[in-house]
Amino acid sequence: MPDFVNAGVLIANFLVLPGLTYGCQLALGALGVTLVYGILRYSNFAHGETMSFGAMVSILAMWLLQAWGVSLGPLPTVLLALPFGMLATIVFCLLTDRWVYRHYRRHKAPTVTLLIASVGVMFLMNGIIRFIIGPGDRSISDGARFIFNAREFRRATGLAEGLALKTSQVITVLTAVATVAALFWFLNRTRTGKSMRAYSDNEDLALLSGINPERVVMITWILTAVLATIAGTLYGLDKSYKPFTYLQLLLPIFAAAIVGGLGNPLGAIAGGFVIAFSEIGITFAYRKFLAYLLPESWEPEGLVQLLSTDYKFAVSFVILVLVLLTRPTGIFRGKTL
Amino acid sequence: MSGAGRKTLLFGIMALLLVLVGVLQSWSLALAILNLCLISAIMALGVNIQWGYAGLFNVGVMGFAALGGLACVLLSTPPVAAAWAAGGGRIMIAAAIVLVTIVVTVMLFRRLPRGPADAAAALVILAGYFAARAFFDPAVDAIESVNPAKTGYLGGLGLPIILSWFVGGALAAGAAWIVGKISLGLRADYLAIATLGISEIIVAILKNEDWLTRGVKNVTGLPRPVPHEVDLQQTAWFQELAQSLAIETVDLSSILVKLCYAGLFTAVLLAVWWLSETALRSPWGRMMRAVRDNETAAEAMGKDVKSRHLQVFVLGSAVIGMAGAMLTTLDGQFTPASYQPLRFTFLIWVMVIVGGSGNNAGAVLGGFLIWFFWIEAEPIGLWLMDALTAGLAEDSALRLHLLESAAHMRLITMGLILLLVLRFSPRGLIPEEKR
Numbered sequence: 189m190p191d192f193v194n195a196g197v198l199i200a201n202f203l204v205l206p207g208l209t210y211g212c213q214l215a216l217g218a219l220g221v222t223l224v225y226g227i228l229r230y231s232n233f234a235h236g237e238t239m240s241f242g243a244m245v246s247i248l249a250m251w252l253l254q255a256w257g258v259s260l261g262p263l264p265t266v267l268l269a270l271p272f273g274m275l276a277t278i279v280f281c282l283l284t285d286r287w288v289y290r291h292y293r294r295h296k297a298p299t300v301t302l303l304i305a306s307v308g309v310m311f312l313m314n315g316i317i318r319f320i321i322g323p324g325d326r327s328i329s330d331g332a333r334f335i336f337n338a339r340e341f342r343r344a345t346g347l348a349e350g351l352a353l354k355t356s357q358v359i360t361v362l363t364a365v366a367t368v369a370a371l372f373w374f375l376n377r378t379r380t381g382k383s384m385r386a387y388s389d390n391e392d393l394a395l396l397s398g399i400n401p402e403r404v405v406m407i408t409w410i411l412t413a414v415l416a417t418i419a420g421t422l423y424g425l426d427k428s429y430k431p432f433t434y435l436q437l438l439l440p441i442f443a444a445a446i447v448g449g450l451g452n453p454l455g456a457i458a459g460g461f462v463i464a465f466s467e468i469g470i471t472f473a474y475r476k477f478l479a480y481l482l483p484e485s486w487e488p489e490g491l492v493q494l495l496s497t498d499y500k501f502a503v504s505f506v507i508l509v510l511v512l513l514t515r516p517t518g519i520f521r522g523k524t525l
Numbered sequence: 526m527s528g529a530g531r532k533t534l535l536f537g538i539m540a541l542l543l544v545l546v547g548v549l550q551s552w553s554l555a556l557a558i559l560n561l562c563l564i565s566a567i568m569a570l571g572v573n574i575q576w577g578y579a580g581l582f583n584v585g586v587m588g589f590a591a592l593g594g595l596a597c598v599l600l601s602t603p604p605v606a607a608a609w610a611a612g613g614g615r616i617m618i619a620a621a622i623v624l625v626t627i628v629v630t631v632m633l634f635r636r637l638p639r640g641p642a643d644a645a646a647a648l649v650i651l652a653g654y655f656a657a658r659a660f661f662d663p664a665v666d667a668i669e670s671v672n673p674a675k676t677g678y679l680g681g682l683g684l685p686i687i688l689s690w691f692v693g694g695a696l697a698a699g700a701a702w703i704v705g706k707i708s709l710g711l712r713a714d715y716l717a718i719a720t721l722g723i724s725e726i727i728v729a730i731l732k733n734e735d736w737l738t739r740g741v742k743n744v745t746g747l748p749r750p751v752p753h754e755v756d757l758q759q760t761a762w763f764q765e766l767a768q769s770l771a772i773e774t775v776d777l778s779s780i781l782v783k784l785c786y787a788g789l790f791t792a793v794l795l796a797v798w799w800l801s802e803t804a805l806r807s808p809w810g811r812m813m814r815a816v817r818d819n820e821t822a823a824e825a826m827g828k829d830v831k832s833r834h835l836q837v838f839v840l841g842s843a844v845i846g847m848a849g850a851m852l853t854t855l856d857g858q859f860t861p862a863s864y865q866p867l868r869f870t871f872l873i874w875v876m877v878i879v880g881g882s883g884n885n886a887g888a889v890l891g892g893f894l895i896w897f898f899w900i901e902a903e904p905i906g907l908w909l910m911d912a913l914t915a916g917l918a919e920d921s922a923l924r925l926h927l928l929e930s931a932a933h934m935r936l937i938t939m940g941l942i943l944l945l946v947l948r949f950s951p952r953g954l955i956p957e958e959k960r
Binding site for chain 2: 230231233288291299300301303304305307308309310311312313314315316318319320322323435436438439442443446450490494496498499501502504505508509512513516
């Protein structure tokens, strides 16, 4: 007899929860990329490193706090250190803008030049990060690891299949929701946010109405730095902090931003979840799931995995290509070509 | 200073730097750097063809270079007969199914209107996928269980490894054609992101498809186009030569082998350089520059911008693939895990920008100079850190951390060099000539 409950719990544990968490991380990352694209009009290849930088400073501050004996009890201490990470990343972003990007903006350089400059910034940041914290792998989650683990769930419900809810998953989703709500409130309700949207929409018209472009750019970098720090730290909290993984995150983040429509914040969020769920859904082994649903004699032999997990890049790439071929402006009409 | 004088001076300085390494460190090291400089220069030429001639931003250099490495394995290693017997046929059937699926899908889109074509194509692709997997999975298991410690893969054709340089170019050109077909003609950023993606995928395939490449178990002991040091040391004429030159046979053999490689690489570099310089001077080159500088005007003159871009993208990628095959030949082994984007993609970009985009001499100089500093940044950084922290105690934590992290100085240096050149000398050390 098909066992729908256990199959559902299995999917929730291995597909829905990780997908939701990963989707939040990608969405926050893609929001940063899309903001820079919307205002400064280039794809920022240094964004992965910006995330890594923010996470790194947060970790350094966390160590300091831990040395002082400060802790948040069951919550990870790194949350308390986030403001330090944000502040340092804001300073870093504003400095790179002042020293690198502003020059090209003033000279109206082609966007590809800005893109190459961002590659230079990426190199530089990557070196600085490895220089300061080293290339090693660090686990940064302290406090309680689970809200409830698989064994407790099984005992409480009497089901065969377990469901574990990690603290980092709940924190990721809650933080992401709060951040996105604050961002949208800012963009839609405040005067500064409206001036940013106006600038992104039509630069000349915005200049004519007296919007100060340098101020818009500054606010953009501040928002980007805050988003990147949160995204980077959440990713580090969920998996572990390892400098080079952030370079690899660049592809799914760009894919998320493009799939949603570059320059469109709503699109970035949708894109993040599309990429996350397809990545996990396609690399998930469905054998046990089918075993619950199908009669015993039909039970599949292999793992019933469409693609091995090593090919998760391929998923973001294929989705990207499909969108480029059928709807080049993304799901939510971003900037047109 | 005039263009020619500047060029001579800069190349002179480069030669001097290499000689200095020879005198101060060792000649064997100087030649090792030189060989990689030559390969880097060819890769930089490939990127320059795409970026300098046509303004195409390719961040997938790593993938195309890795395909070149794959060509070395597929061509030069001896075939593993047992593995072919175990699963070769089924792999071929799976490949044929994939091919048929693609052909049928394309036909469907050509023949049917949009809506039915989508549905039919989805069905065909699903059916093709499961059919191919049915043959592919057991074949892979069978192949990988054939003596996994030593082979566990299909092996190659056992042909001379030099041929793989051309095959590597062809493989890279094929991949470039597919990527270009999809993303050229869209906004410039899309090509960048698409190439970034395809290069990650290529490397992921090479790492995980053990039946094809042994994956992270690496293929070592590839055949060489030049004699082995050990064989040289045992021949009579070589021992006499070493005696008459008063050099240890071991040292001389290593120098001679590296010189042989240097000769081969120089020949390829000169050929590629000459070809791309001739192309640049020809009407084709003028057309490419016209397309690069003003697409709209070129299109108005009846030039097919998209297919010109595709052409130049494929050509540049072929050169990169060739250089990738040469690199694997020099290493004598294929190690998929060693392909890192910072080293294989972004470093090549620093070379092109620093040397001077749109200028072949510039790209070659950039390749030499940047590779040289990439290698020497570590000893220089270590020396610098040692000098800076000389005042601190021997075992101070800060000093130890700084010395340990000196290796990461090279990334910081490369980033700084790229940013400084882009800002203050955007046309590079040897700017593009006005024609």
